[in-house]
Amino acid sequence: MRGLPFFCLASASLYALVAMSLGIYMGASHDHVLAPAHAHLNLVGWVSVALYGLYYHAVPTAAETRLAKIHVAVASLGVVLLAPGIALAVLGITEGLASIGSLVTILSMLLFTTVIFTGRKTA
Numbered sequence: 001m002r003g004l005p006f007f008c009l010a011s012a013s014l015y016a017l018v019a020m021s022l023g024i025y026m027g028a029s030h031d032h033v034l035a036p037a038h039a040h041l042n043l044v045g046w047v048s049v050a051l052y053g054l055y056y057h058a059v060p061t062a063a064e065t066r067l068a069k070i071h072v073a074v075a076s077l078g079v080v081l082l083a084p085g086i087a088l089a090v091l092g093i094t095e096g097l098a099s100i101g102s103l104v105t106i107l108s109m110l111l112f113t114t115v116i117f118t119g120r121k122t123a
């Protein structure tokens with residue numbers, strides 16, 4: 001596996017490692033305040049990005065498109081903005097980063113939806 005599927009699964013596994021480390025820290029410290037950041041790093045980072053990787057592995061014609069690369073770049077940006085953004089929001093520091101991260105993340109899903117529907121013609 002290489003190219004876009006590899007990038008997705010490699011980055012997703014790194015998100016999982018960071019999110020699980022945070023989960024272990026929360027469990028050990030009995031301080032669950034960062035649970036929403038942990039949850040979304042796992043779900044928007046590990047689970048969603050791994051699914052993108054498996055999709056692009058299953059549909060190589062879609063993975064080769066420019067739109068797919070833009071989608072993965074925007075999705076990656078969304079993860080690295082949203083998860084720390086949620087942490088800052090629940091700590092009461094700022095909601096700005098979470099707001100930007102959520103808009104970038106939903107934009108990435110719009111791009112993925114477009115990839116799926118336009119990819120039907122070639123897949």
Ligand code: HEM
Pocket residue numbers: 019020021022023024025026027032035036038039042043046047
């Ligand atoms: C080493 C692995 C993991 C550890 C030690 C861990 C630990 C934790 C802890 C301590 C909480 C807070 C629970 C609470 O406050 O009630 C939590 C919440 C959560 N975790 Fe994990 N977790 C792990 C992996 C995962 C994975 C792989 C996922 C998803 C793919 C996940 C999804 C969630 C979600 C969605 C919540 C929020 C649940 C809620 O608010 O009701 N976790 N986790």
Ligand code: HEM
Pocket residue numbers: 035036037039040043044047048101102103105106
């Ligand atoms: C634009 C993307 C997203 C935004 C802005 C968002 C926002 C939120 C918010 C505001 C909450 C309530 C948190 C709280 O009460 O502490 C929440 C909870 C939750 N979300 Fe999301 N979410 C997003 C994407 C997702 C995705 C893609 C998944 C699953 C694949 C997901 C799974 C969950 C779960 C399981 C909870 C309950 C656990 C918790 O309270 O942390 N979210 N989300």
